[in-house]
Amino acid sequence: MKTKFPIFLSALILLSACVGDDFIEDFVEEEFQITSNVDSLQVASSIQLFTVFRNNIGQQEDVNVDWLSSDDDVIRVEQDGTVTAIAEGEVSIVARIQRPEQELSDTIHIVSTAIEVSEPDLQTTTGTIQTTTFYVLEGSFEYTETDSGVRIDIADDYEASSRLPGLYLYLSNNPNSIAGAHEVSEVTTFTGEHSYEVEGVGFSDYSYLLYYCKPFNVKVGDGKIQD
């Protein structure tokens, strides 16, 4: 009977070697914003405005949006987000949604003008990469809208540890999770300037650069994309 004990114990260990669960704290505040980069509109023309709602884990969700114009006689807004300039002037366009706990809204100001309006400039912003572990990861970056997506220009002050296996860069709306994130690339440059061209991504689609170790399934660092 005694000799069966280690065999029994070994079998027990093997059987108990099942896949369990790890949990990560990934709560973020809900966000709602108008993503269209519009500040002027020629009288008698229309444009579609878009919004994005990100839930409490930073993932986009479809929601019913209520649109309001501060002066329908200047710019009229339809409930699908289409705005039409009626007369010259300046109005506030409000988009709002109802959540169980609160109302979220965003406002932009549009000038209706008689003169022809040029295409808005491509947007750009900056940010700083920081480590959230003991591995070296630091540097600054510029985040620029392109005709087909965005470009991330990492500056020459960038440095990352090359000892960590499987380091990847994501665009995410949750600084702690890759759920719903966009995988940009495996990180193959560990010092100095380099760039990533990301096709099919809107300028306002993501809020963070997220450096993530795939084999460990753990975040290594992040960089907030400044508003």
Added chain:
Amino acid sequence: MKNIIIAILLIAVSGPISAQSPWVKKKGEAYVKLSEWWTVFDQHYTDKGDIDPNVTTGIYNTFLYAEYGVSDRFTAVFNGAIFSRNVMNNLRSATTGDIIVEGEGLNTIGDLEFALRYGIFSQDSPWKLSATLSLGLPTGTVAGGKGQNLQTGDGEFNQQLSVSAGKSIGNQEFPAYFSLYAAVNNRTQGFSDEFRWGAELGFQPINKLWVTTRLQSVESLQNGDASDLNTASSIFANNSEFLSVGAELSYYLTDKLGLSVGAATAVRGEIIAAAPSYNVGVFLDLQ
């Protein structure tokens, strides 16, 4: 560069500690041990020796260890992970409970090691001194699972040459021994070579029970030329180092049959699991 903590831990904590014994078998004598060894870790030592988290990872190995006295001078040694399981947990959102990254497991044979030990001093000598050549075969899986993150072997053929010395220091009322060893481990596939050393102190506090305490060190020679990019598993990077302490109890149920239970943990490390390992086993001491 696809070095593996699995391999290191196997070598460091389980088999080859015994394989580094300076004692050689008499011709025809044998020792066979079947054991289960495992470690589960959710943090690891970084390249700077700090501790960082990782998804909970488990490595479970069933080892067969055997020594056989080919002659009074030569002992053949086999140490192999005849079954190896590597698991990684699901990663779930604490907010929604949804799975973010699905966990998975890999079951294969692990790496195997064959060694030949030569007793430099005769069996009658009070001091024991031996040299051992060990060959590690990469029979395990280097990259498995959907994410190719699971491993049961390091994928490299290594050759280790070691010298060990020891002496019985007790008496009939309190049998005891000590041993020391040093080794150079030549590794292939771009892995850095290693210098290893260890010490072992064993004593018999009561009849039939042996207590063994161990100190083990692995230092990378930092001469690997593999790429820094390592897409394979976990903390299993090149140039892993550690200093570990461990203890094992071996109880003889009969003159030949016994049970063992042990544990070990790294007290200093770089790119290695920051968690203890455990083992239980049954052995046959055929003298």
